[in-house]
Amino acid sequence: MVVAIVLVLLVVGSVLFHFLSPWYFTPIASNWSAMDHTISLTFWVTGFVFVAINLFMAYCVIRYRYKKGKRAEYEPENKKLEWWLTGLTTVGVAAMLAPGLFVWANFVEVPKDAGVFEAVGKQWHWGFRFPGKDGVMGTVDAKYVSDKNPFGMNPDDPNGQDDVLVSSPEVHLPLGKPVKALLRSIDVLHDFAVPQFRAKMDLVPGLVTYIWFTPTRTGKFDLLCNELCGTGHFVMRGSVVVEEDSAFQAWLSGHPTFAQTSAQVAGDAAAGKQLYAVCAACHGSQAEGNPATNAPKLSGQGDWYLKRQLKSFKNGARGTHEKDVFGKMMAPMAATLSDDAAIDNVIAYIKTLPDSPAPATTKGRASEGLGRYTTCGTCHGPDGRGMQATNAPRLKGMSDWYMVTQLKNFKQGIRGAHPKDLYGPQMALMAEMLGDDQATNDIVAYINTLR
Numbered sequence: 504m505v506v507a508i509v510l511v512l513l514v515v516g517s518v519l520f521h522f523l524s525p526w527y528f529t530p531i532a533s534n535w536s537a538m539d540h541t542i543s544l545t546f547w548v549t550g551f552v553f554v555a556i557n558l559f560m561a562y563c564v565i566r567y568r569y570k571k572g573k574r575a576e577y578e579p580e581n582k583k584l585e586w587w588l589t590g591l592t593t594v595g596v597a598a599m600l601a602p603g604l605f606v607w608a609n610f611v612e613v614p615k616d617a618g619v620f621e622a623v624g625k626q627w628h629w630g631f632r633f634p635g636k637d638g639v640m641g642t643v644d645a646k647y648v649s650d651k652n653p654f655g656m657n658p659d660d661p662n663g664q665d666d667v668l669v670s671s672p673e674v675h676l677p678l679g680k681p682v683k684a685l686l687r688s689i690d691v692l693h694d695f696a697v698p699q700f701r702a703k704m705d706l707v708p709g710l711v712t713y714i715w716f717t718p719t720r721t722g723k724f725d726l727l728c729n730e731l732c733g734t735g736h737f738v739m740r741g742s743v744v745v746e747e748d749s750a751f752q753a754w755l756s757g758h759p760t761f762a763q764t765s766a767q768v769a770g771d772a773a774a775g776k777q778l779y780a781v782c783a784a785c786h787g788s789q790a791e792g793n794p795a796t797n798a799p800k801l802s803g804q805g806d807w808y809l810k811r812q813l814k815s816f817k818n819g820a821r822g823t824h825e826k827d828v829f830g831k832m833m834a835p836m837a838a839t840l841s842d843d844a845a846i847d848n849v850i851a852y853i854k855t856l857p858d859s860p861a862p863a864t865t866k867g868r869a870s871e872g873l874g875r876y877t878t879c880g881t882c883h884g885p886d887g888r889g890m891q892a893t894n895a896p897r898l899k900g901m902s903d904w905y906m907v908t909q910l911k912n913f914k915q916g917i918r919g920a921h922p923k924d925l926y927g928p929q930m931a932l933m934a935e936m937l938g939d940d941q942a943t944n945d946i947v948a949y950i951n952t953l954r
Contacts, residue, residue: 510561532699534717537606613715617681624693624706627739631674635665650891664762672741677751683715694730718745738929770851778849790856792902797829799905803858808896820923860900863951872949887953899953
């Protein structure tokens with residue numbers, strides 16, 4: 504009797520949990536409501552079988568329980584029962600699978616009027632490419648991939664010169680228009696998944712896969728990698744912003760074409776020397792950094808990273824948090840650089856300065872930091888040299904006290920939480936892996952050994 508009661512309670516509890524649980528699908532934001540219908544049908548079929556079997560077991564436990572003096576009957580075959588079980592199982596399986604076949608047929612058949620864009624996955628971030636005015640995507644090849652050409656664009660293909668490159672984890676799409684997403688991986692298996700769109704697909708190295716969908720409501724939705732792609736898999740996140748077509752076109756026009764990125768002119772170091780005079784007051788005449796003024800070492804840091812941080816200070820992505828005292832001091836300094844040309848010039852001058860390692864000031868256990876740095880090294884490089892392809896700055900030889908401060912800022916939400924800081928949330932998640940100040944000091948102490 505106890506077993507029968509437990510089985511009944513299991514059924515009742517499971518049904519109540521299903522209908523009363525607050526955990527369910529996020530509200531749909533695409534045309535793929537058929538996905539929800541097939542899953543709901545699967546729930547009903549499997550749920551009915553679950554309830555029927557467990558209640559039947561409870562009935563059997565009571566009906567055929569042991570009774571003294573009564574012998575059990577042995578019936579090895581029952582063709583009537585077998586036919587019923589075979590028929591009902593066939594109907595149940597067909598009810599679950601058949602609707603999915605119809606959905607899949609629509610899933611692989613892209614509307615002729617669908618727009619096209621490309622999503623490129625690489626450990627551990629997203630990039631996007633749109634066709635230019637000619638409406639034709641340029642060809643790509645892995646052999647062309649480099650820090651300066653992360654998309655692997657074929658420089659000799661005229662169709663790719665006007666392709667719009669979005670080197671950002673945030674992509675915008677127009678509302679109410681079908682789009683086909685071409686999916687390409689630079690390294691390992693990834694997966695393009697937006698829970699609200701219901702559609703998802705793997706990115707397979709060496710292949711170009713695709714999905715299509717029609718965004719049906721405006722908003723900002725999380726883009727996730729649903730394929731275990733390495734140690735930083737959990738931070739491989741992006742955003743899909745769905746907006747009216749006019750806003751989408753304005754956003755798209757704000758990104759460079761491949762031809763524009765290829766034609767970028769290097770900054771003028773001579774002009775940058777005059778601009779750097781303001782910076783030198785804190786960062787030092789040789790950009791060696793100065794802990795007394797809370798100014799980190801700049802010489803030797805990647806020019807692409809310096810440029811991004813200066814822009815972040817200018818647009819408010821950094822230096823606006825109420826607890827970021829020293830960031831607020833840097834923001835007005837960055838504002839003295841009037842445009843991108845001025846930023847390029849001052850960075851060009853910094854590149855001419857000697858790259859002497861900053862003195863070590865952090866006391867930690869380098870042997871303990873070695874194991875922790877393994878995860879960091881996948882982006883920043885095993886030798887801490889930094890990699891533009893993974894948006895990870897150089898660490899070795901840089902100001903260790905500054906690294907400690909920034910890791911704490913990421914953990915406390917002082918840095919990386921601003922909506923305009925597209926890469927900050929990724930680093931904030933990584934910083935959470937450092938449980939306390941000792942762990943932070945240990946990992947920075949190990950970085951100090953990379954010289």
